Amino acid sequence: MTKGPLALPVRLRRALYGALWAAPMPAWQLVFFAAPFALLTALSFWSVRNFRLVPDVSTAAWDWLLTTDYVRDTLLRTLAYAGGAAVLVTLLAFPAALAIAFVLRPRARAAVLALLVVPFFTSYLVRVYSWQTFLADNGIVNAVLRPLGLEVAGMLNSPFAMMVGYATLCLPLVVILQSMSLLAIDRTLIHAAHNLRCGPLRTVGAVIVPAARPGIVVGAVFAFILCFGDFVTPLYLGGGKHPTLAILIADTVKAGQQWPRAAVVALVMMAVLLTTALAALSFAYRRRGS
Amino acid sequence: MIANRFVRRALLAYLGLVLLFAFAPIAAGFVFSVNSDRFPSLPLGSFTLDWYRAVFEDALVVESFRNSLLVGLAAAPLATLIGFAAAYADYRFRFFGQRAVLVLGLLPPTIPVVILGVAMLAFLARLGLAGTLTAVIVCHVVVCAPFAMAVARLRFAQIDPDLEIAAQNLGASDWRAFAAVIVPMAWPALMAAMFLSLAVSFDEYMIAWFVGGLNETVPVRVLGFLQGQVSPRIHAIGAVSFLVSILLVALAQMLTSRMTRH
Amino acid sequence: MGAQDNRQPGGISRRTVLGAGGAVAGLAALGPSMPRIAGAKEPTELTMLAWYGHGEPDAVAEFERTFNVKIRPKYYVGGDQMLALMAQSPPGTYDIIHADAEYVAQLKEAGFLERLDPADYPFDDFWPELRRFDGHWFDGELYAVMTRFGFLGVSHNTDAVSEKEARSYRVLWDAGVKGRVGHLDWHLPNIACMSLYNGNTAPFDLTDAAWAETKTTLLSLKPQIRGIYDYGGLLSALKTGEVAVVPGIGDWITGVLARDGARVTTTIPEEGGLQFTESFSIGRGSRRAELAREFIRYALSPEGQVRQAMLKAYPALIPSRSGWKRLNDLHPDEAKRQRMALNGPNALDDIRRGRIHVRRLPVRQSLEDWNDLWSRYKNA
Numbered sequence: 038m039t040k041g042p043l044a045l046p047v048r049l050r051r052a053l054y055g056a057l058w059a060a061p062m063p064a065w066q067l068v069f070f071a072a073p074f075a076l077l078t079a080l081s082f083w084s085v086r087n088f089r090l091v092p093d094v095s096t097a098a099w100d101w102l103l104t105t106d107y108v109r110d111t112l113l114r115t116l117a118y119a120g121g122a123a124v125l126v127t128l129l130a131f132p133a134a135l136a137i138a139f140v141l142r143p144r145a146r147a148a149v150l151a152l153l154v155v156p157f158f159t160s161y162l163v164r165v166y167s168w169q170t171f172l173a174d175n176g177i178v179n180a181v182l183r184p185l186g187l188e189v190a191g192m193l194n195s196p197f198a199m200m201v202g203y204a205t206l207c208l209p210l211v212v213i214l215q216s217m218s219l220l221a222i223d224r225t226l227i228h229a230a231h232n233l234r235c236g237p238l239r240t241v242g243a244v245i246v247p248a249a250r251p252g253i254v255v256g257a258v259f260a261f262i263l264c265f266g267d268f269v270t271p272l273y274l275g276g277g278k279h280p281t282l283a284i285l286i287a288d289t290v291k292a293g294q295q296w297p298r299a300a301v302v303a304l305v306m307m308a309v310l311l312t313t314a315l316a317a318l319s320f321a322y323r324r325r326g327s
Numbered sequence: 328m329i330a331n332r333f334v335r336r337a338l339l340a341y342l343g344l345v346l347l348f349a350f351a352p353i354a355a356g357f358v359f360s361v362n363s364d365r366f367p368s369l370p371l372g373s374f375t376l377d378w379y380r381a382v383f384e385d386a387l388v389v390e391s392f393r394n395s396l397l398v399g400l401a402a403a404p405l406a407t408l409i410g411f412a413a414a415y416a417d418y419r420f421r422f423f424g425q426r427a428v429l430v431l432g433l434l435p436p437t438i439p440v441v442i443l444g445v446a447m448l449a450f451l452a453r454l455g456l457a458g459t460l461t462a463v464i465v466c467h468v469v470v471c472a473p474f475a476m477a478v479a480r481l482r483f484a485q486i487d488p489d490l491e492i493a494a495q496n497l498g499a500s501d502w503r504a505f506a507a508v509i510v511p512m513a514w515p516a517l518m519a520a521m522f523l524s525l526a527v528s529f530d531e532y533m534i535a536w537f538v539g540g541l542n543e544t545v546p547v548r549v550l551g552f553l554q555g556q557v558s559p560r561i562h563a564i565g566a567v568s569f570l571v572s573i574l575l576v577a578l579a580q581m582l583t584s585r586m587t588r589h
Numbered sequence: 590m591g592a593q594d595n596r597q598p599g600g601i602s603r604r605t606v607l608g609a610g611g612a613v614a615g616l617a618a619l620g621p622s623m624p625r626i627a628g629a630k631e632p633t634e635l636t637m638l639a640w641y642g643h644g645e646p647d648a649v650a651e652f653e654r655t656f657n658v659k660i661r662p663k664y665y666v667g668g669d670q671m672l673a674l675m676a677q678s679p680p681g682t683y684d685i686i687h688a689d690a691e692y693v694a695q696l697k698e699a700g701f702l703e704r705l706d707p708a709d710y711p712f713d714d715f716w717p718e719l720r721r722f723d724g725h726w727f728d729g730e731l732y733a734v735m736t737r738f739g740f741l742g743v744s745h746n747t748d749a750v751s752e753k754e755a756r757s758y759r760v761l762w763d764a765g766v767k768g769r770v771g772h773l774d775w776h777l778p779n780i781a782c783m784s785l786y787n788g789n790t791a792p793f794d795l796t797d798a799a800w801a802e803t804k805t806t807l808l809s810l811k812p813q814i815r816g817i818y819d820y821g822g823l824l825s826a827l828k829t830g831e832v833a834v835v836p837g838i839g840d841w842i843t844g845v846l847a848r849d850g851a852r853v854t855t856t857i858p859e860e861g862g863l864q865f866t867e868s869f870s871i872g873r874g875s876r877r878a879e880l881a882r883e884f885i886r887y888a889l890s891p892e893g894q895v896r897q898a899m900l901k902a903y904p905a906l907i908p909s910r911s912g913w914k915r916l917n918d919l920h921p922d923e924a925k926r927q928r929m930a931l932n933g934p935n936a937l938d939d940i941r942r943g944r945i946h947v948r949r950l951p952v953r954q955s956l957e958d959w960n961d962l963w964s965r966y967k968n969a
Contacts, residue, residue, distance in 0.1 A: 050501075051501070055416060056422075057412075058412045058413075058416035059412075059416035059417075060412075061409045061413065062409050062432055062476065063413075065409055066472070067431070069465050069466070069468070070431070070435055070469045071431075072450045073447045073449070074434065076446045076449055076450060077443075077446040088699060089698070089699050105961070107964055129345070130345075132338055132342075133342045135338055136338035136339055136342040139338075140335050140338050140339055140342075147580060149346070151576045151577070151580050153346075153349065154522045154523075155569070155572055155573055155576055156353060157523075157526030157529070158526055158529050158530075158568055158575075159352075159565045159569045160529070160530055160532075160549050160564075160565060160568060161530050161546075162532065162553060162561075163352075163562065163565035163568075164352040164356070164565070165352075166553065166561060167355050167356045167565075168352050169822075169825055170368065171351065171352070174829070174830075174831055175369060175829055175830070176369070176829075177355060193816075193831065194816045205349075205352065208345065208348065208349065210523070214478070214481065217478070217482065218485070221482070237334050259474075262436050262437055263436075265437075266437070266439050266440070268439070268441070273822055276815065276816025276817065277774055277816055277817030277819075277967065278814065280964070280967045282439070283439050283441075284967075285964065286441055286442060287441060288960060288964050288967075289960065290441065290667075290673075291667070291669050291776065292776075292956050292957045292959075292960030292961075293695070293960075294669060294673070294695070295957060296673065299441070299442050300442060302439075303438055303442040307437045310437035311430065311433065314437070315429075315433070318429075322484060365849050366824065366825060366849065366851075368829060387662070445673050445677070448678075457677060457678055458678060458679075536670070537670075537677075540678065540682065541636060541663050541682075543663070550666060551641050551664040552641070554641060554821060555642055555902055555903075556641055556902050557820075557821040557825070
């Protein structure tokens with residue numbers, strides 16, 4: 038006990054220190070996620086007999102995926118909606134993040150950031166259900182617009198309503214992520230730009246956006262992931278008329294325990310999201326870090 | 328920072344609009360939760376507290392609040408620690424399989440919850456955990472940790488690695504350098520990660536439906552109401568969650584502002 | 590029938606003691622893994638997997654008091670999720686299982702149900718048409734007991750679509766309801782309504798030609814559609830009037846809205862309607878099967894049946910004659926609204942006239958085929 042771990046060679050000690058930080062995530066995910074994930078992958082090759090799943094090496098579900106035209110249509114539609122929502126939310130969030138980072142004083146800033154977290158805690162289901170009463174033909178929005186003669190019919194079950202739902206899902210999160218990035222920008226850069234007589238727009242374009250790139254991209258990636266897999270908005274605000282892959286999964290399950298088909302769709306979704314996310318993240322962190 | 332007064336005002340007004348958008352559904356929910364009509368619509372009916380009474384008299388709803396708090400308060404700190412550690416390791420070290428760890432961390436949120444729920448249940452049933460709150464906690468850590476990792480990693484990208492190395496060169500051990508340099512700088516991100524994890528856990532209903540069995544959380548109950556008994560009870564539950572969370576957030580704000588002042 | 594009525598109360602209370610005693614003994618045998626089993630004071634817990642509302646106080650409070658039981662419900666949001674949950678839960682997790690007939694077949698097939706003794710249940714008291722419901726018997730053995738049923742046809746806003754118009758599915762294509770037709774998001778009843786409209790007398794047993802025709806009919810409806818909803822969404826859409834007419838649903842939705850004063854109703858078209866059937870079963874490996882049986886018996890008692898008919902979550906018809914009688918005594922308005930008159934024309938006439946077809950799984954096509962058509966329709 039005289040020297041204990043201190044006697045370890047420095048390199049080994051450093052390696053241990055590093056491993057201690059690096060290990061928990063893979064350990065937890067390997068124990069509790071890898072097995073379910075493997076099962077999910079295996080499931081895509083199982084078959085369904087008499088409404089029961091039977092372990093198998095059937096490619097029926099994959100064949101279905103590749104030969105069914107509406108699967109491709111649904112994938113493209115989901116990409117369009119989720120991609121559109123990610124771009125839209127990123128753009129909508131940015132001025133708000135600018136205000137939080139550069140206009141508000143620290144106390145107000147902390148309060149506003151806290152306020153942005155709060156909506157998350159009121160179940161997303163409840164909030165989307167609430168939006169229905171805003172967007173219905175006899176809803177709150179039209180009650181406000183009607184006296185102005187601006188009544189809009191058919192807002193519900195439209196792509197517009199879906200964007201409202203998607204923004205409800207991820208706008209606050211994206212604002213928070215962007216604000217975090219903006220707050221960390223070296224203020225001397227901005228002062229320098231200012232001293233060089235850059236207008237506000239140029240300062241934003243030439244200095245702020247590049248410096249805040251990680252936060253902007255990470256925010257967009259999260260928005261994309263969340264919207265891509267969301268089931269609630271397409272159902273409650275899209276009226277089931279704009280089916281996305283999440284809806285398709287729910288549908289295949291209704292075909293008598295067709296979990297293999299659901300698994301195949303899930304794996305495709307995962308592949309799409311992972312590819313997009315990794316590409317975006319390597320763009321976000323390029324030439325940064327070390 | 329931004330000098331132009333007009334621009335400042337415009338930005339503030341816009342921020343107000345964003346907050347309005349975020350709170351509009353909650354505010355409407357409050358109104359409908361004290362409105363007598365069973366189906367929320369205009370014009371409003373009369374004032375009533377019946378929906379709140381129904382919620383508080385429903386033992387299952389009360390229990391679901393307890394379960395949600397329990398799950399959130401267990402899963403969020405755990406997920407934050409795990410995610411934070413992974414982010415720190417990714418930022419600080421170069422090691423074999425670094426990319427794989429990142430991928431493993433990113434995977435769970437990309438899998439649709441319906442099927443992830445089934446797969447999780449199938450696995451946890453074999454461990455004898457099916458139908459327990461422990462199962463919900465375990466799954467929520469899996470789902471929340473990536474969010475925590477992302478938030479923490481974002482913060483690390485902005486911390487100069489030389490700072491920590493400088494501290495070590497001045498003779499601080501790994502741990503002391505970490506405590507002296509990294510913890511204070513990453514503290515806000517740590518809190519953000521924590522809240523985000525809490526929020527994700529509070530909001531997750533599908534996996535919880537599968538693995539929790541008879542132990543249901545608040546969103547699982549809400550889903551049940553939405554599919555079986557649509558009524559302003561949904562809004563009453565939303566309003567109560569809102570008040571509880573405001574309280575939690577304010578509490579955390581007080582705590583953190585005290586800690587960062589040191 | 591009188592004898593039946595007399596036997597029930599006394600029989601139940603005696604059975605209560607025996608049943609509860611047996612259950613407690615059974616629990617005690619399980620040893621320390623079970624929570625406290627303190628004599629008569631601590632209520633026994635009975636678990637139930639059900640559609641929303643079947644474990645709420647209006648349905649179970651009386652039973653809980655009588656038997657010193659606490660019912661712990663788990664509500665499901667879709668039959669298929671329910672099956673997946675059952676498949677992965679240890680046997681004995683759920684004592685009572687409430688399901689639609691289509692899923693009883695699948696639950697039985699998968700071996701998730703205990704066999705029941707027909708002698709335990711008052712089938713003599715059922716209306717003759719309902720006494721032996723095919724979907725609950727397998728090789729002459731009973732696995733589920735019908736507690737409620739209902740008809741599905743055309744549900745409509747009476748301001749937009751009259752009952753006369755709703756007497757044919759043709760109304761769905763009417764120019765007046767363009768953009769105001771809604772669907773409940775489930776392939777089975779929707780496609781079956783199209784099949785009925787095409788004149789198929791066995792709507793689930795379709796030849797290739799009839800199936801092809803059904804596809805065409807369904808796809809031609811798409812331009813009329815406002816949305817494809819789940820239960821909650823459909824309630825709102827019908828209530829606000831955004832949706833004027835919905836095929837393949839029934840009083841279990843419009844009855845809820847009518848209670849709230851909405852001007853909606855369900856009409857069974859001349860081409861025929863569908864029947865859904867709800868039942869209780871006992872889950873495989875239930876450690877409280879005795880008590881579960883008592884619960885099913887309670888649900889079939891006149892008091893239980895009245896509660897089943899008027900369930901807060903959603904109303905339905907009931908199969909027991911003494912239940913009808915009690916309902917007419919206690920709640921004549923509801924009996925009238927649901928057409929459960931003892932004398933004179935009533936809901937059973939629709940069955941007798943052959944207008945009602947039991948909702949079931951497709952016979953010649955696979956479930957995947959029907960589901961495929963539904964997904965295609967949504968994407969059209």
